[in-house]
Amino acid sequence: MSQAASVSLEPSCVTGAASAGPISSATGFASARHAQDTPAPLGGWPATLRDVFIVGRATVLCHLLGAATSLVLRALVDPAMMGIWQGSKLLLSYGNYTNLGVSKGAIRELTIAAGRGAREEARRGLHVAYTFSTLSSLVYAVALLGAAAWVEFFGRGAWSRQWAIGLMMIAGLTLVQRFVTFHVTVMRGEAEFGLASRLSILEAVLTLVACGLATWFLGLSGIYLGTCVVLVGSWLYIRAHDRPTLAWCWDWREAWRLISIGGPMLMAGSASSLFRSLDKLMILGYLRDREYQLGCYSLALLAGAQLYGVANMLSIVMAPRYGGLLGDTGDASQVARLAARATELQAAVMAPLGGLAMLACPPVLRWLLPTYAHGLAPLVSIVPGAIMAGLALPASQCLFTIGASRRVLAALLCSMAVALAGNHVALTGGFGIRGVAVATTVAYGMYFVLLARLSSWPVLTTLERWRHFGILAAWLTPLMVAALWLANSTVL
Numbered sequence: 259m260s261q262a263a264s265v266s267l268e269p270s271c272v273t274g275a276a277s278a279g280p281i282s283s284a285t286g287f288a289s290a291r292h293a294q295d296t297p298a299p300l301g302g303w304p305a306t307l308r309d310v311f312i313v314g315r316a317t318v319l320c321h322l323l324g325a326a327t328s329l330v331l332r333a334l335v336d337p338a339m340m341g342i343w344q345g346s347k348l349l350l351s352y353g354n355y356t357n358l359g360v361s362k363g364a365i366r367e368l369t370i371a372a373g374r375g376a377r378e379e380a381r382r383g384l385h386v387a388y389t390f391s392t393l394s395s396l397v398y399a400v401a402l403l404g405a406a407a408w409v410e411f412f413g414r415g416a417w418s419r420q421w422a423i424g425l426m427m428i429a430g431l432t433l434v435q436r437f438v439t440f441h442v443t444v445m446r447g448e449a450e451f452g453l454a455s456r457l458s459i460l461e462a463v464l465t466l467v468a469c470g471l472a473t474w475f476l477g478l479s480g481i482y483l484g485t486c487v488v489l490v491g492s493w494l495y496i497r498a499h500d501r502p503t504l505a506w507c508w509d510w511r512e513a514w515r516l517i518s519i520g521g522p523m524l525m526a527g528s529a530s531s532l533f534r535s536l537d538k539l540m541i542l543g544y545l546r547d548r549e550y551q552l553g554c555y556s557l558a559l560l561a562g563a564q565l566y567g568v569a570n571m572l573s574i575v576m577a578p579r580y581g582g583l584l585g586d587t588g589d590a591s592q593v594a595r596l597a598a599r600a601t602e603l604q605a606a607v608m609a610p611l612g613g614l615a616m617l618a619c620p621p622v623l624r625w626l627l628p629t630y631a632h633g634l635a636p637l638v639s640i641v642p643g644a645i646m647a648g649l650a651l652p653a654s655q656c657l658f659t660i661g662a663s664r665r666v667l668a669a670l671l672c673s674m675a676v677a678l679a680g681n682h683v684a685l686t687g688g689f690g691i692r693g694v695a696v697a698t699t700v701a702y703g704m705y706f707v708l709l710a711r712l713s714s715w716p717v718l719t720t721l722e723r724w725r726h727f728g729i730l731a732a733w734l735t736p737l738m739v740a741a742l743w744l745a746n747s748t749v750l
Contacts, residue, residue: 297583297592309451309575316455317571321564323462328560330470331481332627337553339420339478344556345542346424346482348535349402353432354439355528356398357391360513361440362527363520365447366659369581386512388440395436402429420478427482434489441496447578457495464488522663526654529670533705534647536677537698544685555691557623557633561615562644568611569604569648573655576600580659590660591717597656598714601649602729609733612645613740620744636695638744642737643699646706649730653709662712669708677701 332340364387406425409418445454468491469484476483541555542548580593620634654666680697687693718726 320462327466334473338549341549341552356394359520359524360387360390360516362523363516369578370585399429399432438492464491526666540681554633558636558640562640565644573651594714594717597652600652605733612641635692639695643702647702650706650709653713656713665712673701673705
């Protein structure tokens with residue numbers, strides 16, 4: 259049992275738990291120019307690389323299992339059914355954004371307090387955050403049940419019954435998911451990457467086995483049943499490993515304090531989730547054969563999700579270190595410089611993987627899933643966008659850490675406007691789902707550039723800016739050229 263897991267979480271409610279204290283330049287970079295040396299993450303680069311290896315090893319295995327699961331499910335259900343599942347899965351993911359940011363605020367406090375050596379003070383807020391988060395998930399589940407009833411009795415589409423069943427199943431899954439995701443977030447905030455990685459592998463194995471078998475016998479309903487098995491298995495794993503007990507505890511003043519910290523982060527997180535869902539939502543809203551088109555487009559989503567997952571893997575390791583560095587130094591500019599270096603390292607990992615995906619996926623998927631061939635062109639077009647969305651993660655985490663979440667939200671709103679306009683033109687101008695993928699990539703690129711400008715750019719000297727730009731251009735330019743060549747070739 260890990261050291262963090264062996265420490266009991268004291269269930270008493272303490273109003274106004276100690277915050278991270280005053281942070282110099284927390285919402286600006288007034289002291290940025292003097293810091294010439296890129297700071298090391300708290301614990302040093304060797305420890306960081308060790309955690310990257312632990313999480314990376316698990317992520318590679320999970321991605322392989324996830325890709326196998328995706329192929330199995332698409333082989334067992336037709337594109338229309340897969341489109342319904344993609345829409346239902348969106349609603350399940352939105353369940354993690356119903357807590358008004360209280361959990362994000364609690365975890366941010368925990369990571370900064372760890373850098374100050376006052377971790378136990380911040381732990382107290384976790385109880386309140388857990389209670390508030392669970393209750394808000396219950397409200398969301400009730401709303402989904404109401405929507406399921408409305409679709410069942412008043413829906414007139416060909417797939418109304420399947421949508422109603424999906425909404426009902428998602429309502430039940432939401433509560434279990436909230437328990438699991440909250441505990442996983444705490445694990446990562448406490449840098450327990452080994453425990454979290456083993457849980458990820460368990461979930462990937464259960465998803466392949468449970469969802470595969472259930473879908474084989476029950477079709478679309480089997481996907482929901484298999485997802486339930488995965489979440490219950492994750493819950494049992496967390497309980498079996500003697501995680502600290504999160505007690506039911508209500509303190510409105512403490513909850514409001516955490517909401518004031520995490521609320522802007524939640525708004526940005528919710529906008530980010532919506533931003534990365536706009537292509538799917540607009541396909542469902544604009545096209546007459548929406549289920550089939552979204553099912554084919556899911557090939558692009560599959561490739562994009564795998565690449566974004568690699569970036570998320572690296573950002574998961576760095577996230578608590580940003581807070582630790584801020585708590586240790588009190589200097590927001592050092593956090594921004596560390597985020598810039600993390601972006602460069604991510605580009606070196608993700609760009610080659612993106613090129614490999616564009617070259618290898620189309621022929622393999624055309625052979626394995628010929629009925630989904632309509633989605634191959636969007637797959638190639640979405641890869642550069644997925645890479646840039648992943649490269650934006652260090653900058654967004656930096657801004658979250660220093661309390662500048664509103665900058666992330668502003669960048670998201672501008673990029674969402676571009677995505678809305680581009681997708682509208684693509685879907686009304688006859689460009690179809692391939693046009694949607696291109697518009698989405700343009701919007702992701704804009705998001706990446708805006709966040710870079712708002713986070714690390716003010717911190718770097720002119721020479722460092724040219725170096726940073728050159729490193730990113732060296733990795734991304736060949737990727738863009740390859741995407742343009744494939745998009746205009748006869749291969750697709």
